Every structure is written in C-alpha cells, then in structure tokens.
Amino acid sequence: MKLSVGIVGYGRFGHLAARYIARRADVIVCDRLSRPPGRGRGRVSFGSLAVAARQPIVILAVPVSALPALLRKMRGHLQPGALVIDVCAVKTLPLQWLKKTLPRSVAILGTHPLFGPDSDTGTLRGQRIVFCPGRITPGRLRKARRIASRAGLRVQVMSPRAHDRLMAETLLASQYAGRLMIGAGMKVRPWSTGSYEHLRKLVTIAGNDSFGLFRDMIRFNPYGRQVMRALGRSHRAIDRISRRSR
Numbered sequence: 698m699k700l701s702v703g704i705v706g707y708g709r710f711g712h713l714a715a716r717y718i719a720r721r722a723d724v725i726v727c728d729r730l731s732r733p734p735g736r737g738r739g740r741v742s743f744g745s746l747a748v749a750a751r752q753p754i755v756i757l758a759v760p761v762s763a764l765p766a767l768l769r770k771m772r773g774h775l776q777p778g779a780l781v782i783d784v785c786a787v788k789t790l791p792l793q794w795l796k797k798t799l800p801r802s803v804a805i806l807g808t809h810p811l812f813g814p815d816s817d818t819g820t821l822r823g824q825r826i827v828f829c830p831g832r833i834t835p836g837r838l839r840k841a842r843r844i845a846s847r848a849g850l851r852v853q854v855m856s857p858r859a860h861d862r863l864m865a866e867t868l869l870a871s872q873y874a875g876r877l878m879i880g881a882g883m884k885v886r887p888w889s890t891g892s893y894e895h896l897r898k899l900v901t902i903a904g905n906d907s908f909g910l911f912r913d914m915i916r917f918n919p920y921g922r923q924v925m926r927a928l929g930r931s932h933r934a935i936d937r938i939s940r941r942s943r
Contacts (some may be wrong), residue, residue: 707727777800
C-alpha cells in the first residue's frame with residue numbers, strides 16, 4: 698500500500714524532512730508561506746492544512762510558539778488511527794498540548810532530530826534522533842523505532858523532561874555562545890587557530906537559525922531560563938575578573 702505523509706511547516710527543517718521522506722513515501726506539504734496547492738518535485742506536492750492533516754502520518758515542523766493555534770485548526774481533520782509527530786527542540790510543553798488538544802483516536806510521538814540542514818551529509822546514516830513517547834502503544838513505538846533504524850538513524854528514547862534538561866544544557870548553551878560571537882562581530886580569518894574555527898562553526902549554525910527559535914527554547918523549555926541565568930552569572934564573573942586584571 699502506498700504510504701503518504703503530511704508535513705505541516707515548510708521551513709528549513711520541513712524542506713529537509715520532505716526530501717528524505719519523499720524517497721520512501723508521497724509527501725503532502727502545507728505551509729502558510731509556501732506555494733499554492735499543486736505538484737512539487739518528485740513525490741512532494743503542496744496542499745491545504747485539511748489535506749496534509751488527513752494523511753496517516755502527520756509531521757508538525759512549525760515553531761513551538763505556533764503549535765497551540767495549529768493544533769486547534771487541524772484537530773478536526775485528523776483521521777482515527779493517524780500518527781502525529783512533532784519535531785520541536787522542546788518536548789515537555791508541546792507533548793502536553795498535543796495530548797490535551799488532539800482527539801484520543803490519534804497516536805502522538807514527540808521527536809527531536811539532532812541534525813538539520815547545517816549538519817546534513819546527504820544521508821541519514823549515523824544521524825541521531827530522540828523519541829519522547831506521548832500517546833502511543835508499545836508496539837507502534839517499536840515499529841517507529843525499526844523504521845527509523847532502517848533509515849540509518851540512531852534512536853534514543855527518553856522522557857520529555859530528560860530531553861529538555863539535556864537540550865537546555867547543550868543546544869541552548871551552544872546557541873547562546875554562537876550568538877555572543879555574532880554580537881561581538883566575529884569574522885572569518887585567513888589565519889586562525891583550530892579552536893577559533895570551532896567557534897566559527899557555532900556562529901554559522903546560530904546565525905542560520907532564526908532568533909525566534911532561540912527565544913522559543915528559552916521561553917518554552919522548563920530548564921531554559923535556569924540555564925540562561927547560569928550562563929549570565931558566568932559571563933558576569935568573567936567580566937569582573939577581566940576588570941580586576943587591568
């Protein structure tokens with residue numbers, strides 16, 4: 698039977714997801730800023746929210762802040778037995794929203810692909826993804842893990858809160874460092890150390906992501922403000938030390 702997947706949101710990650718999924722399934726994309734309904738490239742087509750949400754698998758690739766309104770609009774179009782997957786970089790609140798808003802007849806799986814357009818190598822082999830079960834049977838979760846593993850992904854299952862704590866201490870912290878460098882006017886240098894080049898990569902990745910994504914990680918991750926306060930204290934301590942050394 699031909700598999701069809703709906704993707705709601707066609708930003709940088711939505712494009713990437715559609716390209717990989719279209720190798721194995723038909724993809725119907727919906728995005729408020731995308732082209733009107735019609736055929737895209739290969740097995741990708743563009744349709745309304747109602748059409749995308751009627752597919753047996755629906756992937757939500759929108760900013761966290763846009764999720765509550767989207768869920769209210771799409772819940773009436775979902776088919777019983779459908780699997781709804783979100784790919785937000787935050788998991789605790791989004792999964793609460795999905796379980797509260799969507800009908801109990803649909804399964805819910807929270808995911809966070811730990812890769813994106815900046816780290817894409819042309820293959821999923823070796824790339825990592827986190828699964829946070831929302832409302833899904835053990836058998837269906839095992840099937841989802843098998844499909845992901847066959848595609849080459851390395852799957853880690855964890856609770857939403859464990860995920861959010863980990864991302865606050867890693868992804869949010871690296872975004873913070875990258876944006877500090879952007880604010881400082883860090884430039885490409887023809888001669889530089891290896892450590893500087895590592896910092897340049899942080900700057901590139903942070904600069905390619907929207908500031909809205911960074912703000913959403915702070916706002917909606919339950920550990921976001923805690924980590925930001927710790928980073929701020931460290932920054933101020935370093936500044937005090939530098940002033941005393943003058």
